[in-house]
Amino acid sequence: MxxxxxxxxxxxASTSYALLCDGVRRWVHRNEWTALRDIQExxxxxxxxxxxxxxxxxPTAAGKTEAAFLPICSSLVEDPPTQGLGALxxxxxxxxxxxxxxxxxxxxxxxxxxxxxxxGDIPDRRKRRVREHPDGVLLITPESTEALFVNHGSxxxxxLGGLRFVVIDELHAFIGSERGRQLQSLLHRIELAARRxxxxxxxxxxxxxxxxxxxxxRPGGGGDVAIVESSRDGRTLKVQLRGYLATPPKVDDGPMAxxxxxxxxxxxxxxxANHVYEQTRGRDNLVFANSRRQVEQFADLLRRxxxxxxxxxxxxxxxxxxxxxxxxxVERMLREPTKPTTAVCTSTxxxxxxxxxxxxxxxxxxPFSVAAMRQRLGRCGRRPGDASALxxxxxxxxxxxxARLQDDLREEAVQAIAVLELLIDRWYEPPVDGALHLSTLVxxxxxxxxxxxxxxxxxxxxALCGSGPFECDQPTFSELLRGLAGHDVIQQAGDGDVILAxxxxxxxxxxxxxxxxxxxxxYRLVADGEEIGSLPISFSPAEESHLIFGGRRxxxxxxxHERRVISVRPxxxxxxxxxxxxxxxxxxxxxxRMQEVYEGEEVPVYLNPTARRLLEEGRxxxxxxxxDRRQMVERSPGAMxxxxxxxxxxxxxxxxxxxxxxKAHSEGVAVVAPGKSIVELAEALRETFVDGExxxxxxxxxxxxxxxxxxxxxxxxxxxxxxxxxxxxxxxGAIRSVTAVPGVGADDA
DNA sequence: GACCTGCTGCGGCGTG
Numbered sequence: 001m002x003x004x005x006x007x008x009x010x011x012x013a014s015t016s017y018a019l020l021c022d023g024v025r026r027w028v029h030r031n032e033w034t035a036l037r038d039i040q041e042x043x044x045x046x047x048x049x050x051x052x053x054x055x056x057x058x059p060t061a062a063g064k065t066e067a068a069f070l071p072i073c074s075s076l077v078e079d080p081p082t083q084g085l086g087a088l089x090x091x092x093x094x095x096x097x098x099x100x101x102x103x104x105x106x107x108x109x110x111x112x113x114x115x116x117x118x119x120g121d122i123p124d125r126r127k128r129r130v131r132e133h134p135d136g137v138l139l140i141t142p143e144s145t146e147a148l149f150v151n152h153g154s155x156x157x158x159x160l161g162g163l164r165f166v167v168i169d170e171l172h173a174f175i176g177s178e179r180g181r182q183l184q185s186l187l188h189r190i191e192l193a194a195r196r197x198x199x200x201x202x203x204x205x206x207x208x209x210x211x212x213x214x215x216x217x218r219p220g221g222g223g224d225v226a227i228v229e230s231s232r233d234g235r236t237l238k239v240q241l242r243g244y245l246a247t248p249p250k251v252d253d254g255p256m257a258x259x260x261x262x263x264x265x266x267x268x269x270x271x272x273a274n275h276v277y278e279q280t281r282g283r284d285n286l287v288f289a290n291s292r293r294q295v296e297q298f299a300d301l302l303r304r305x306x307x308x309x310x311x312x313x314x315x316x317x318x319x320x321x322x323x324x325x326x327x328x329x330v331e332r333m334l335r336e337p338t339k340p341t342t343a344v345c346t347s348t349x350x351x352x353x354x355x356x357x358x359x360x361x362x363x364x365x366x367p368f369s370v371a372a373m374r375q376r377l378g379r380c381g382r383r384p385g386d387a388s389a390l391x392x393x394x395x396x397x398x399x400x401x402x403a404r405l406q407d408d409l410r411e412e413a414v415q416a417i418a419v420l421e422l423l424i425d426r427w428y429e430p431p432v433d434g435a436l437h438l439s440t441l442v443x444x445x446x447x448x449x450x451x452x453x454x455x456x457x458x459x460x461x462x463a464l465c466g467s468g469p470f471e472c473d474q475p476t477f478s479e480l481l482r483g484l485a486g487h488d489v490i491q492q493a494g495d496g497d498v499i500l501a502x503x504x505x506x507x508x509x510x511x512x513x514x515x516x517x518x519x520x521x522x523y524r525l526v527a528d529g530e531e532i533g534s535l536p537i538s539f540s541p542a543e544e545s546h547l548i549f550g551g552r553r554x555x556x557x558x559x560x561h562e563r564r565v566i567s568v569r570p571x572x573x574x575x576x577x578x579x580x581x582x583x584x585x586x587x588x589x590x591x592x593r594m595q596e597v598y599e600g601e602e603v604p605v606y607l608n609p610t611a612r613r614l615l616e617e618g619r620x621x622x623x624x625x626x627x628d629r630r631q632m633v634e635r636s637p638g639a640m641x642x643x644x645x646x647x648x649x650x651x652x653x654x655x656x657x658x659x660x661x662x663k664a665h666s667e668g669v670a671v672v673a674p675g676k677s678i679v680e681l682a683e684a685l686r687e688t689f690v691d692g693e694x695x696x697x698x699x700x701x702x703x704x705x706x707x708x709x710x711x712x713x714x715x716x717x718x719x720x721x722x723x724x725x726x727x728x729x730x731x732x733g734a735i736r737s738v739t740a741v742p743g744v745g746a747d748d749a
Numbered sequence: 750g751a752c753c754t755g756c757t758g759c760g761g762c763g764t765g
Contacts, residue, residue, distance in 0.1 A: 092754060120756050127757090143755040151757060179754070291751055320753060347752045368751075515755045579751095668750095 016044035021074040023111035028070070030110075040067040042228045047071035047201065050164060053218045055171065055202040057210060058230030059378045060352045064203040067228070068167050069104055069137075072201075076136065077111050081162030084134040086113070088160075088190070089167040090142060090183065094119045095331075095353045096169060097139045104137070113137060118144050134159045142183045143514040146447060149189060150508060153451030156193040163194045168217070170351055171202035172371070175216050175431035178440045178709055182516035184219060184469035185444045189451075192463060205375055206230065208428035216433065219469045237377070237388050239420060241604070242275065243413055243611030244268040244395035265301055268395040273301035276342075276362060279391065281314065283359045284334055285342040288376050290365040292319040292346055292579045298364060299344040299551040300574065317551045318345035321522075321579060322533045326550055331355055344551075350375050360389040366416035367392075368586055371428040373419055392416055396614055405625075405635060406668040409598075410618030413611060415586075417604060418593035429587040434471070435727035438480065438719060439709035440516045441470050445481070446500065449490065450508045454497035457481055476719070483716045518710035523559070523566045525549060535566060539577050548574035588646035588733065591669060595644040598622040631741050632681060638674040639681035643737035652734040655702040656688045657681075682744045689738040690745065696725035703728070 014036055017025065028036075036044070039058050046052050048071045056064045076086040091097050101117045108115040114136030118127055120143070130138060131152065140148075149156060166187060174180035191198050202217045206229065215222030247267030265273070276287055276298070289295045295317045302315035316330045327348070333341040334355040343349060350372060361380045367373040377388050394416050397407045422428075444464050449455055455463075457478070465472045472480070481498070484490045489504040500508060507513055522534040532550050540559065541547065547554040553574030557567045598619055603612055625633050631642045643649060650666040657664040657673065662684035664673040673681045688694055697718075700706070706720040707713055715723070725731075739745035 094755080124758075141755065144757095146755095147757060173754085177754090293751095348754095350753085365750090372752085509757090511756045511758095513756080517754070519755085 014041060016041045019044055019048055019074075020070060021077045021111070023077055024070055024074045024107070027107050027110045036070075037063040037067070039063060039228050039230050040070060043067040044071045046226050046228070047165070047199070048075055050075060050199060051197070053200045053202075053214075053221070053225040054228065055204055055210060055213055055217060055225055056228045057204045057206045057213075059206065062230050065100060065103060065169075068165075068201045068203060069107065072137075072165050072167070073107060073111055073113055075164065076113055081164060083162045084159045085136065085138050085163050087137045087165040087167065088145075088163060089137065089139045089169065090145065090186075091139065091169040092141070092173045092179070093170075093351060093353065094121060094141060096351070097141065099352075099354045100169070101139055104139075108137060115139070118148075120144065131155065131159070142179060142186055142516075145186050145190075146182070146443075146514040147511075149186075149193075150447055150450045150513070153453070156451070157195070160190055160194040163190065163196075163198050165199050165201060166190065167201045167203065169203045171204040171213060171217065172207055172431065173351060175213060176433045176435075178437055178516040180216070180433065181435075181437040181440045181469060182443065184216065185440070185464060188468045189444075189448070189463070192467075200225075205371075205378065206428075207371065207431065208426075209430040212431050212433075216431070237390065237424070239390045239392070239606045240608065241392045241394070241413075241416055241420065241606050241611045242272075242608045243614045244271055244393065245610065246395050246397045265297065269297065270301065272364060272393045272395065273298055273305065275393070276364075276391075277302055277305045277315075280342045280360060280362070281311075282340050283342075284340060284356065285360045285362065286349055286355075286358050286376070286379055287342060287344045287362040287364065288349075289344065289346065289363075290368065292321055293576050294364060295319050295344050295346055296548050296551070297576045300548045300553070300576070302342070302344065303551055313551075314340045315342050315344060315551070318343045318348055320346065320348055321535065322550055323531050326532060334358065347372065349379065355379070360391065362391040362393065364393045366394055366412045367419045369429055370419050370422045370587075370590065373423055374428060377423075392420070394611070394614075399617070404667075405621075405640065405670060408617075408621035408625075409669070410614045410621070411594075411668045413614040414594050414597050414618050415590065417597050417607075417615065418590055420606070421597070421604070422589065422593055427589060429589060436472060436476075436723045437470065437727075438472075438715055438723040439711040441465075441472060441480065442484065442711040442714055443513070443516055444468075444470070445484070446489070446504055446508050446513075449498060449500055449504075454493060454499040456496060457498050460498065476722075479719060480715065483719065484714055486716075487714045489714055516710065521564070523564045526565055526567045527554065527569065532568075535577055536579055537564075539579075541566065541577075546571060546573040546575045548576045585647040588649065591644045591646055594669065599628055632678045634678050638672060639676045639678045640673075641671040641681060641685065641741075642669055643671065643734075644669065645733060645737045646730075648728065648730040649733040649737055651703075652699060652729045652731055653685070653689075653737070655699045655729070656694055656731075656734060657684055659699055659702050660684050660688045682741070685738050685741075686744050689735050694731050694735065696729055696731045697721045699731065700724040700729060 016036055039056055040063055043056055046054050056067050058064050072087050097117050097119055104115055116130050116138050118138055118140040174183050200217050204213055207213055210227045214225035218225055249266050299315055299317035303313045306313040318327055318330045330343050333339050358380045361377055377390055380388055394412045396410050445460055448460050461477045464470050488501045490498055491501040493499045521537045524531055525533045525535055541556045543556055543558055545556050553571050554568035555571035557569055559566050633640050653671050654664045654666050662673055664671055700721040703724055706724050
């Protein structure tokens with residue numbers, strides 16, 4: 001156990017402790033815990049009951065793992081499973097599995113319960129041992145669970161026949177994604193193979209609406225899921241929002257300056273980097289940025305500042321395109337108490353990987369979501385009595401005649417304030433998941449066929465949709481199957497069973513099949529024979545061009561398009577590469593709060609003078625445009641509509657408008673219709689969203705690229721439009737936002 | 750102006 005802290009108030013009064021078996025009690029005692037934590041106290045009897053699904057919601061390091069495993073281990077000792085595994089632990093990250101194995105091994109060893117891990121980095125012989133002698137606890141990823149079904153379908157009943165518990169770590173990280181739906185399907189298929197209901201225990205960060213998480217954990221039975229939430233989250237939050245004004249690039253004045261060979265940082269970026277440097281040096285910190293590009297840019301600026309001061313560098317980038325070994329180096333340095341390290345990172349360090357304790361968290365750029373900001377904040381101030389310290393940096397353009405409207409409105413600063421205010425109010429985006437997830441349904445169909453060697457169409461539908469988590473009716477399912485047959489992926493055998501066709505065999509037979517999500521093709525980046533990371537295929541650098549990557553600067557030696565390898569050597573000049581990839585979506589709640597911030601007069605105390613000025617300027621522009629009285633304005637290049645709604649509604653509005661012949665796009669908080677007057681835009685909105693019955697599928701078909709997920713190329717256009725509508729559109733929200741506009745809404749029409 | 754995650758089993762060969 002890393003930090004066996006204790007709480008004295010419940011000492012000696014624990015009834016839950018008395019419920020645990022002798023061996024577990026001895027282990028707790030030997031580790032000098034004088035009492036169970038609140039969530040453990042509550043979870044123990046619920047888990048010991050054995051038939052109750054449960055969500056344990058608490059910040060990282062609150063003892064969630066033990067809340068689940070003290071009673072699970074106790075139960076497995078007192079009542080050993082008749083055959084196979086007793087408990088499964090499913091985690092979204094391999095690193096987390098490794099952390100948890102280290103953490104749980106002493107407990108399991110002490111009471112004689114076998115514990116094993118299974119993921120892509122585990123050697124084959126260990127996996128074989130688990131297959132041949134399944135027993136105790138297994139820690140596994142969703143992808144490896146999928147591989148078990150595909151490759152050992154007939155062995156699953158024996159493996160899982162005695163299974164009593166499934167623990168899902170970081171439950172919130174799964175909700176709403178293709179991977180989340182895959183997990184739900186696997187949970188259901190586990191119960192089908194075990195021929196019994198298995199208690200599901202979700203470990204989660206505190207979320208706004210736990211009922212959504214409960215419905216996710218047990219589709220159709222969320223109401224019966226017990227929820228154990230930590231009451232102990234009363235840490236003080238020290239927050240500062242720092243505003244900056246963009247100034248043109250200026251030549252960096254140091255021995256490392258190589259002005260002619262690089263794209264220069266702008267003045268505001270330099271100021272932000274300098275402030276980060278002064279506030280964080282000498283301790284362990286996390287600095288989050290909104291893109292990998294920014295991560296590289298700021299890591300480079302901070303390293304050069306260290307060079308200039310002739311001190312050892314302690315700033316390292318951490319993002320998804322860096323090689324595993326470079327990332328692990330950074331994680332190791334963060335854990336080392338004697339080596340001050342600041343990681344400049346994307347959401348890679350948002351989940352619960354062990355990075356020790358950090359003394360501050362910074363965020364460069366307005367956060368996209370409150371939940372993610374909360375999660376990032378949870379990574380610091382973890383020792384009792386510590387305050388969480390957050391510094392948030394935003395920069396805005398200098399206002400010149402003809403500036404863009406969103407610059408006038410100081411959108412980024414106001415978004416940052418809105419997110420912070422919601423955070424202080426303890427509001428978080430509720431997770432949503434009403435999507436069809438047809439790509440993942442295709443994966444699960446193929447996997448189910450492979451598991452059984454073939455099955456009747458009706459049986460597959462019942463397993464995945466009828467009794468399983470996919471919300472897909474039989475006619476739609478049949479349409480999907482016909483499409484798969486048309487693509488030569490499946491075929492019908494003589495006995496009527498659906499089996500894999502040769503193309504389907506190839507898809508399922510490749511190891512890339514197990515993941516539900518798609519991965520873009522990339523070039524490997526190699527320096528001196530060592531792989532340092534990867535770059536998107538769209539980034540095709542010329543020889544002798546310069547690159548900033550992994551916190552260092554490189555010159556490109558050559559590009560091997562055949563083998564997809566870029567080789568580089570160290571250099572003094574560099575340029576930040578662009579990465580592809582989509583970011584998060586902004587939720588309705590954030591945009592609604594932004595409107596309130598514009599309309600309000602209060603000035604939050606956590607603003608520095610520049611941030612205060614930005615807020616004043618934004619509010620002034622808001623009033624001057626008349627946005628306090630109306631939602632439409634006319635300004636170059638055309639009419640603009642401010643629905644104060646999230647990205648889904650914005651997308652629905654622009655696509656719906658183009659369906660009725662009015663070309664429109666969204667720019668930040670505004671829907672813009674170039675060349676149109678307010679009257680024309682209002683007319684088009686009314687026509688589409690008030691007078692007519694908007695057809696979500698027709699709106700979806702206006703979107704250019706419908707093939708966004710892994711198996712979409714195997715699905716016909718009409719079904720893809722429905723998939724897109726359920727995952728990317730909000731027609732009800734769009735109608736609501738249009739009808740609310742005076743002069744456009746139904747009441748005024 | 751934009752995140753992240755994951756990945757098999759087997760047959761054949763050589764060595765201690």
